[in-house]
Amino acid sequence: xxxxxxxxxxxxxxxxxxxxxxxxxxxxxxxxxxxxxxxxxxxxxxxxxxxxxxxxxxxxxxxxxxxxxxxxxxxxxxxxxxxxxxxxxxxxxxxxxxxxxxxxxxxxxxxxxxxx
Numbered sequence: 001x002x003x004x005x006x007x008x009x010x011x012x013x014x015x016x017x018x019x020x021x022x023x024x025x026x027x028x029x030x031x032x033x034x035x036x037x038x039x040x041x042x043x044x045x046x047x048x049x050x051x052x053x054x055x056x057x058x059x060x061x062x063x064x065x066x067x068x069x070x071x072x073x074x075x076x077x078x079x080x081x082x083x084x085x086x087x088x089x090x091x092x093x094x095x096x097x098x099x100x101x102x103x104x105x106x107x108x109x110x111x112x113x114x115x116x
Contacts, residue, residue, distance in 0.1 A: 001101070001102045001103075002093070002096065002097045002100075002102075002103050002105065003103070003104045003105070004093075004104075004105045004106075004107050005017065005104060005105065005106045005107065005108070006106075006107050006108050007108055008108070009108075013106055013108055014106075017029070017104065017106055020104050021104075025102060025103070025104055026100055026102065026103045026104070027103075027104045027105075027106070028096055028103060028104070028105045028106070029105075029106045030089055030092075030105065030106055030107050030108070031106070031108075033089070033092050034085070034089075035061075037088060038061050038062035038064065039060065039061050040057075040059065040060050040061060043088060044062065044085060044088060045057055045061065045062055047084045047085060047088065048062045048067065048084070050084070051080055051081070051084040052067065052070070052077075052080070052081075056070070067081065089107075093105055093107075
């Protein structure tokens with residue numbers, strides 16, 4: 001069983017995930033996964049270079065503030081980011097599902113922007 005938790009900032013996702021984790025369930029956070037793949041030479045780091053250019057990375061990781069400033073005020077750039085990174089997240093979720101009988105996945109990082 002795979003359960004995905006989404007919601008806006010401050011909606012209680014972290015409180016819920018902590019509660020569930022304390023009950024013994026495996027909890028996975030998309031933001032933690034993205035931080036990992038955004039490290040230098042990670043699949044996300046290389047995808048950002050390929051999609052937006054080297055000016056959006058530094059010596060250790062993707063410059064999330066710089067990429068955020070670009071995409072969150074520009075729907076076309078946000079669409080480019082989603083097309084580049086969302087397939088990586090989907091593959092990550094498929095691996096979680098394949099390797100776990102029960103898991104809870106937090107996906108708010110991307111789904112918070114769908115209704116804008």
